[in-house]
Amino acid sequence: MMAFAEGRMIGQWIGRVEGELPATLRVEIEDRGFGLVGRAYLFYDRADLPGFLFDINFAKGETLRTKVVTIYLRPAGGVMTVEERQAAEAYIAANFGSGMPSEIDVEFTSSGSDLTVTWSGIAPVLSDTAGVAKRVWRLIQKAPVADERQQGIIPMKLSDPKGVSALTPRTDLTSWDQFRHWATGQYPRNFIFRGQRQPFKLTSSFHRTWRKNLSLWINQDIELLFGAVAEHLKYPLQLGNLQHNAAIWSILQHHGYPTPMLDWSYSPFVAAYFAFQEANDANVSPRIFIFDRVAWTNRYGKAGFTVDAAPNQLVVIETMPTGNPRHAPQQAISTVTNVADVEAFVRAREEADGVTYLTACDLPFQSRPQIMRELELMGITYGSLFPGLDGIWGHAAPDSGGLGGSSFAAVIRLIRVAAFSLVGDSHESARQPGLKRRNHGYASENAQNLWPRPKALR
Numbered sequence: 001m002m003a004f005a006e007g008r009m010i011g012q013w014i015g016r017v018e019g020e021l022p023a024t025l026r027v028e029i030e031d032r033g034f035g036l037v038g039r040a041y042l043f044y045d046r047a048d049l050p051g052f053l054f055d056i057n058f059a060k061g062e063t064l065r066t067k068v069v070t071i072y073l074r075p076a077g078g079v080m081t082v083e084e085r086q087a088a089e090a091y092i093a094a095n096f097g098s099g100m101p102s103e104i105d106v107e108f109t110s111s112g113s114d115l116t117v118t119w120s121g122i123a124p125v126l127s128d129t130a131g132v133a134k135r136v137w138r139l140i141q142k143a144p145v146a147d148e149r150q151q152g153i154i155p156m157k158l159s160d161p162k163g164v165s166a167l168t169p170r171t172d173l174t175s176w177d178q179f180r181h182w183a184t185g186q187y188p189r190n191f192i193f194r195g196q197r198q199p200f201k202l203t204s205s206f207h208r209t210w211r212k213n214l215s216l217w218i219n220q221d222i223e224l225l226f227g228a229v230a231e232h233l234k235y236p237l238q239l240g241n242l243q244h245n246a247a248i249w250s251i252l253q254h255h256g257y258p259t260p261m262l263d264w265s266y267s268p269f270v271a272a273y274f275a276f277q278e279a280n281d282a283n284v285s286p287r288i289f290i291f292d293r294v295a296w297t298n299r300y301g302k303a304g305f306t307v308d309a310a311p312n313q314l315v316v317i318e319t320m321p322t323g324n325p326r327h328a329p330q331q332a333i334s335t336v337t338n339v340a341d342v343e344a345f346v347r348a349r350e351e352a353d354g355v356t357y358l359t360a361c362d363l364p365f366q367s368r369p370q371i372m373r374e375l376e377l378m379g380i381t382y383g384s385l386f387p388g389l390d391g392i393w394g395h396a397a398p399d400s401g402g403l404g405g406s407s408f409a410a411v412i413r414l415i416r417v418a419a420f421s422l423v424g425d426s427h428e429s430a431r432q433p434g435l436k437r438r439n440h441g442y443a444s445e446n447a448q449n450l451w452p453r454p455k456a457l458r
Contacts, residue, residue: 008110009036009064012212012340014312015117015156021046025117025154026312026338027056030212035059038213040068040117043311047075050088052100053309064108070100076302077310098123101150113158120151159340161203165287167343169199169362176367179288180374183268192264192293192316192333195275199287199362205258207340214260214308214338225252233323242304247320250334254326260307260338264291266331273380276368285362292357293333299353312339314346325387 010031017023022045029038036058043051051073058064072080072088080088092099101121109116173179194202211217226239229248237244253259265271268288275286293316302315314337321327339345346358363371375381 008112009108009115010210010212012159012207013115013156014159014339015115015154017042017152017154021049024312025156027115027117027156028212028214029056030210030216035062036064037216039215039308041073041309041311043073043075048091049075050080050085050092051075051077051309051311053079054104054106056106066106068104068106070102070104073309077306077313079309098150113160115156115158117154117156118152119154120149123150159344161201161207161340163201165199165201165343165360166347167199167202167289167358167360169285169287169360170290173361174363176363176371176374179268179272179361179363186268189266190292190294191268192266192291193268193271194262194264194289194291195271195273196287196289197275197277197279198281198284199360202262202289202342202346202358203340204260204262204337204342205253206260207337209258211258212340217260218308222248225257229323235322237322243320246317246334246336247322247324249336250319250327250332251323253334254324260336262335262337262342264289264333264335266333267380269375269378269380270330270385272363272371273375273385275363276371276375277382279365279368282365285364286368288361288363290359290361291335295355296357299355300349307336307338310338312345313337314339314342326385329385329387 009029011029013027013029015025015027017025023042024045025040025042027038027040029036036056038056040054040056041051042054053071053073054068055071056066056068058066072085074080074084089099101123104119104121107118109118173182206214206217222239222245226237226248229251230237233251237248239245239248249259249261253261253263265274268290271288275288279286296314297316300313300315302313305313305315314335316333316335318333319327324332326332335342337345343358350357
């Protein structure tokens with residue numbers, strides 16, 4: 001059994017439940033200084049079965065054994081209403097006889113990147129045809145008529161966002177000339193592109209920080225940040241509206257606040273700019289990710305969705321440009337995800353579907369002068385991608401890092417500190433952001449520096 005102080009349970013963990021009803025379990029745990037806080041989500045492969053949510057809390061110093069309450073979720077995500085839950089219970093009763101335990105005893109043990117969840121609970125025998133048959137059989141066998149005890153062990157693996165990408169670069173796109181020729185031959189908007197100065201794993205800025213509990217981020221951080229963002233917008237945005245939520249998140253993302261979004265561009269050349277603009281290591285090839293938006297959206301696209309209490313997902317969304325003058329010149333598009341290791345998630349889907357969705361192009365650092373010169377001739381510069389005074393500053397002094405003095409960025413930096421007053425003890429002042437290009441969310445490998453950690457964690 002693992003004690004709290006060891007801290008090895010912190011992170012996002014994903015495991016499979018095998019058997020007659022295969023399912024996926026995702027556990028998200030973060031250390032808030034006063035204890036471990038997180039959630040577990042269970043979703044079955046069968047779309048006709050509900051999902052389940054379990055809140056997890058451990059006080060400081062406790063061993064990792066607790067009791068969790070079962071909350072019913074819609075198969076595609078979102079908490080069920082009372083009526084929906086009653087209908088789900090009736091469906092389970094008609095097909096399986098016994099339901100999900102209302103409370104479950106769970107114990108967590110970990111070793112390195114492995115986590116084991118041991119659980120047990122009393123499942124009610126429901127009053128339906130199958131349930132009655134079970135009770136009659138027990139009477140025939142002179143066995144006591146009682147609810148059933150269920151138990152099991154679920155092995156899980158750490159979904160690790162750190163490290164270098166495991167994606168092998170394309171062999172047909174190894175030079176700038178090859179990439180330019182290929183890119184200009186593609187139909188516009190079929191693919192989306194993301195540039196990174198190094199081949200780090202494809203991971204959202206949120207998942208690169210010490211934060212892991214996405215539900216807390218949505219219900220606490222965004223509630224706090226909304227007021228600060230709304231003051232700077234002419235168009236009224238409302239929390240709870242899917243398009244408005246995405247617009248708010250996009251604004252935060254472009255000003256360096258960690259979100260579960262990934263920035264992409266419809267333009268392969270805008271992505272190339274972000275890959276090479278601050279590339280400074282001659283031994284490392286900047287990377288351009290190429291994502292088949294059409295194929296992925298045809299298979300996994302969603303018109304409306306829940307981000308946190310949902311199955312593992314990566315959703316392509318086009319956000320409103322409201323309050324974000326950089327949206328149009330960057331030809332911006334985003335993905336939203338609730339998984340830390342996006343590449344591993346996409347790779348699993350590729351293996352299951354027999355389709356390649358995600359590829360990568362690594363171009364030589366030595367081509368940087370030629371690439372940046374050609375991009376400038378195309379009109380792709382810091383000034384064009386970041387309209388306004390900040391863009392002029394960055395264009396005139398490209399080593400300045402861009403939006404260091406923006407009043408809005410300063411507000412966002414202050415909010416990073418204020419967000420923690422909602423959830424824990426006193427905290428130190430915000431550190432300076434770790435993103436050199438912190439105004440647009442690229443180079444997110446340093447995003448862990450954007451959130452100050454509670455004093456108890458340092």
